[in-house]
Amino acid sequence: MEFNIKVQPKAGRNSVEVNGDKITARVTVAPESGKANDAVVALLAKRLKVAKGRVHIVRGHKARNKRLRIEDMTADEIFARLAESK
Numbered sequence: 001m002e003f004n005i006k007v008q009p010k011a012g013r014n015s016v017e018v019n020g021d022k023i024t025a026r027v028t029v030a031p032e033s034g035k036a037n038d039a040v041v042a043l044l045a046k047r048l049k050v051a052k053g054r055v056h057i058v059r060g061h062k063a064r065n066k067r068l069r070i071e072d073m074t075a076d077e078i079f080a081r082l083a084e085s086k
Helices: 035-048 075-084
Strands: 002-008 015-019 022-026 055-059 065-070
Touching: 002 035, 015 035, 015 075, 022 035, 035 055, 035 065, 035 075
Parallel strands: 002 022
Antiparallel strands: 002 065, 015 022, 055 065
């Protein structure tokens, strides 16, 4: 399943927010050398309870708006797990 996500680097704390069909991820690390991307992958993997290897950034490696792919999960599963992990 692929979906769009907005990333806010250098945030006060790590968090994932779901507002309707929009997902925002906030990570504390700076966007240097792909560290923020790695932090987003790790954060989503933890919240979705999947291995980091199943979370891929498809597009937007250097942008705040990214396209992610989660292997072997439906949109309903993704949004349900993110909503319950608050």
